[in-house]
Amino acid sequence: MRTGVKLAVGALLVVAALGLAGAAQSLVIKGSTTVLPIAQLIAEEFAAIHPTAVISVQGGGSGTGIAALIDGTTHIATSSRAMKPSEWEKAVANEVYPYHWLVANDALAVVVHPTNPVSRITFAQLRAIYTGEIRNWKDLGSRDQPIVVVSRDTASGTFESFKELVLENKEVTAPVALFQPSNAAVAETVGRTPGAIGYVGLGYLNPTLKALPVARDAGGPFLEPTPDAVVAGIYPIARPLFMITNGFPTGLILEFIMFVLSDRGQRTVEEAGFVPIRKICG
């Protein structure tokens, strides 16, 4: 009986010690919904290498992540933009010195049905289409067919990117607009709808879609959505994705960042439908 009690207490102590060791190895990642799939996939792989690490990955938006880093409630903030001056001021006032790591590029391809004769498109035309000013393909010198606007749901990071980069923060007000819950559903819908136009992450391009070269201005240049154009920084519907740490990190945080930047991490970035920050060797 007594030995049983001793054993039980001993076991409890061991478990508690393990728990504490795990707690000491915790890593909190918080922020952008766009970066969320990358962070989640990489965190899973990272956890397989570091079985004692307790990693928590949360969304909430870039602003939320940066605010959490400033408050000291997260180790890594993920963000789809660099910090704003007001955030820098708050950080420095809190003795937090942010360090931006470029971990991936987010790029969106504008896609139409393969049978659509339209050959290229400008930002102004995209805005007119998504706000319902242009409702027929013939106004773009294509065939006579009503335009079916396809978009991600308004809460998604992908929509947020498109809205900021292309729509100048206007809302989608086109009369025939479909909102899809995922990149895959957008690709599926555009591939099946002759009059459709949509946007997907570069990782979702496939033969059932025709990706259009896009230009910021009517004069061009019109650029194809290729990883090379994104890495070179010339493709217009792209933005950098950051992980932000407090100062130059150490320990587990540094290991995680290094893992994200490694070939393996960058391949995961590619698998998640984003563009790696460099050509991956091997």
Add this chain to the structure above:
Amino acid sequence: MTGNHRRTPAVAPWAGRSWGRAREWIARGITWGCASVSLLALGLITVYLFREGVPVFRTVGPIAFLGGKAWFPTSDPPSLGILPMILGSGLVTMVALVVAVPFGVATALFIGAVVPPAWRNPLKVAVELLAGIPSVVYGFFGLVIVVPWLQAAFALPTGQTALTAALLLGVMALPTVASLTEDAVAAVPNAWREAAFALGATHWQTMRTVVVPAARSGLLAGVLLGMGRAVGETMTVLMVSGNSPRFPPSLTSPTRTLTATIALEMAETPVGNPHYHALFAVGAVLFLFTLLLNVVGDMVGRRIGRHG
């Protein structure tokens, strides 16, 4: 549970009445406990839903929320009007009932009164299988088969419309309508049917003038519960309706329901901001609506067999 699996000698202290009574108490405790857990869960869910939903009224008034025509939750400032989704849900549900009720009632009458008894059970099983198909399968079927078909048949710009969702929901609600109607028809006393036949009524006359009027309350319960099924359905609608948060100008335009709104946006909404609370409030609206349907359906359904 010793002594449960073999006969115990009568002198054992737990034998006879005292053990029996103990078992009685244990059984009562277990069932009481289980029942309270489910009631408690329901209570907590309800409380949480309203606790998270009510703060939306710090951003918009109840009138603007329920009657607002614009839903741009990620704008700055956000527009949080859910009228298009209420109307979208209503439209899709009503049209679904137009499909489900005639087919469901006809199926039930056919199984209950027309078909030879040997065929009755296989048909019942078939209808119940219809109810057992997961909604994501209906959605996928809709996306791959019904959407392109409607697109081609009506020469539409897109086949993702209110009508598509309503057709699929109609098929999904059909088993609910059919099985409740069937119960109601079976509850009509046989003597009544025989009396009608004895008066020289045909099968059809008997059904029209005796069986259906007698089973009226069961029919209504079936319709109401079928309606609840259609209103609450999420996955199928999300996949085939196009999710456009505007009031559809016609049945063949994209629309969005309350359920699809929650499913689309909840995963990517920052916790605690007005949009998040608005989604909970949408959930509360749905909850109240389905609760109402279920209560009324139950009240009506209880009258089955009490003819008058």
